[in-house]
Amino acid sequence: xxxxxxxxxxxxxxxxxxxxxxxxxxxxxxxxxxxxxxxxxxxxxxxxxxxxxxxxxxxxxxxxxxxxxxxxxxxxxxxxxxxxxxxxxxxxxxxxxxxxxxxxxxxxxxxxxxxxxxxxxxxxxxxxxxxxxxxxxxxxxxxxxxxxxxxxxxx
Amino acid sequence: xxxxxxxxxxxxxxxxxxxxxxxxxxxxxxxxxxxxxxxxxxxxxxxxxxxxxxxxxxxxxxxxxxxxxxxxxxxxxxxxxxxxxxxxxxxxxxxxxxxxxxxxxxxxxxxxxxxxxxxxxxxxxxxxxxxxxxxxxxxxxxxxxxxxxxxxxxxxxxxxxxxxxxxxxxxxxxxxxxxxxxxxxxxxxxxxxxxxxxxxxxxxxxxxxxxxxxxxxxxxxxxxxxxxxxxxxxxxxxxxxxxxxxxxxxxxxxxxxxxxxxxxxxxxxxxxxxxxxxxxxxxxxxxxxxxxxxxxxxxxxxxxxxxxxxxxxxxxxxxxxxxxxxxxxxxxxxxxxxxxxxxxxxxxxxxxxxxxxxxxxxxxxxxxxxxxxxxxxxxxxxxxxxxxxxxxxxxxxxxxxxxxxxxxx
Numbered sequence: 001x002x003x004x005x006x007x008x009x010x011x012x013x014x015x016x017x018x019x020x021x022x023x024x025x026x027x028x029x030x031x032x033x034x035x036x037x038x039x040x041x042x043x044x045x046x047x048x049x050x051x052x053x054x055x056x057x058x059x060x061x062x063x064x065x066x067x068x069x070x071x072x073x074x075x076x077x078x079x080x081x082x083x084x085x086x087x088x089x090x091x092x093x094x095x096x097x098x099x100x101x102x103x104x105x106x107x108x109x110x111x112x113x114x115x116x117x118x119x120x121x122x123x124x125x126x127x128x129x130x131x132x133x134x135x136x137x138x139x140x141x142x143x144x145x146x147x148x149x150x151x152x153x154x155x
Numbered sequence: 156x157x158x159x160x161x162x163x164x165x166x167x168x169x170x171x172x173x174x175x176x177x178x179x180x181x182x183x184x185x186x187x188x189x190x191x192x193x194x195x196x197x198x199x200x201x202x203x204x205x206x207x208x209x210x211x212x213x214x215x216x217x218x219x220x221x222x223x224x225x226x227x228x229x230x231x232x233x234x235x236x237x238x239x240x241x242x243x244x245x246x247x248x249x250x251x252x253x254x255x256x257x258x259x260x261x262x263x264x265x266x267x268x269x270x271x272x273x274x275x276x277x278x279x280x281x282x283x284x285x286x287x288x289x290x291x292x293x294x295x296x297x298x299x300x301x302x303x304x305x306x307x308x309x310x311x312x313x314x315x316x317x318x319x320x321x322x323x324x325x326x327x328x329x330x331x332x333x334x335x336x337x338x339x340x341x342x343x344x345x346x347x348x349x350x351x352x353x354x355x356x357x358x359x360x361x362x363x364x365x366x367x368x369x370x371x372x373x374x375x376x377x378x379x380x381x382x383x384x385x386x387x388x389x390x391x392x393x394x395x396x397x398x399x400x401x402x403x404x405x406x407x408x409x410x411x412x413x414x415x416x417x418x419x420x421x422x423x424x425x426x427x428x429x430x431x432x433x434x435x436x437x438x439x440x441x442x443x444x445x446x447x448x449x450x451x452x453x454x455x456x457x458x459x460x461x462x463x464x465x466x467x468x469x470x471x472x473x474x475x476x477x478x479x480x481x482x483x484x485x486x487x488x489x490x491x492x493x494x495x496x497x498x499x500x501x502x503x504x505x506x507x508x509x510x511x512x513x514x515x516x517x518x519x520x521x522x523x524x525x526x527x528x529x530x531x532x533x534x535x536x537x538x539x540x541x542x543x544x545x546x547x548x549x550x551x552x553x554x555x556x557x558x559x560x561x562x563x564x
Contacts, residue, residue: 001225023219023222026287058289146216149232150223150228
């Protein structure tokens, strides 16, 4: 996803990250319809500045909630956005929601070891994401396979 | 040889061949055109459905890529499911009309032709909307490729041309068969008619042909020929009879005066050319008038017949005897070599006359002749001189015989 025009001094990836998270959520299916959807942002973040409350294409509400980066903080989350956390912490959090209908997106996981379902990847002028099929299949979620086509490698 | 008709007139064979050619060409072209048209329509309707399916397929495939605004993914998704031989161009545009991805077939063959055919066959692209939750996020346009249809049309055209070529050959063969089966019998009739007219070959007949109409025509023609032959034969024999009557004496069967003058003139001309002499003998029956008066005309006729028979018997075949009228006879002797021969003939004639003949009343009688001879060219240089010389010689002979025997024979 190209970054587009960015105001000087602000985070160049913020807008693209928000669009990507939104797109991923559009193609994720929860076993039961949830409305509103709770998007939890865990830990300190660098690119989640433009992730706010919005409405999905089918009309569901999305609520952003900033939570502590521990297992207790994830209660009630439908989506977990993992911020700038160490790999063990990320693994701890993804393990906590494994098997449940919770979508996990990692912001900072260059080595692909967080076991989050989606990982944002950064190129100089574009933002993309990887899809971890193992993690998707171990979760209680369904993801539209067409998303695979948009994801870059690493699956 | 049959007369060649004027070149402006078409022959029956030409007419038949032309009619066949037109008919078959019309049929082949009609069949080829309707097949081609219906084929193109069927192919086009399938291709149209294919384009619509392709558009929907592309729309479904590129939907996430549009959501993520990943142009490369849009392009990859579009080409992976959209490119096929029937597709010429694919376009994905956003709702504002800006192109998100575009694919275009590289042209094979003449581009102008394909473009022209595409714009005729596919004036409008197949369209499909890309929607997310009811919101229009992009539109897919798929333009058809007319290459397949053009190839089909080309193949159909080639097949049609081949059929036309075969048709021309078949027409020629057909025309030749017609020539043999229909025109040849007609030609036979024409040849026979011509031979009859030119050579009077009335015995010719038209042979039977294998076609009922022509056969009937030939039979009628033959019947007509048979009648003509009969009429012709009758006319010929009648003419011959008339000719004979005109030049012969009915009573004795000898040549008459007309024929005599002809033969005499011919003999004079022939002797003048060849230099050989010929002789003319004049004969007159003595006391013929007395016989007529005494015993009747039938007895006179009997005397004349007897004289004629004996004259004919006394001369050679190449000599000719004539009855000039009444009791006058003449003989033209063909070229001879000396006068003694003439005297011999005269002697033979007198000898022959001594044989008695039987009159109608049963009495026997003999006829005696007065004879005058003229020899060409000594006694006359032309027919008239010969005649008068022979005539006067005969009267001299008659007078001398009357003086010897006043009572007569």
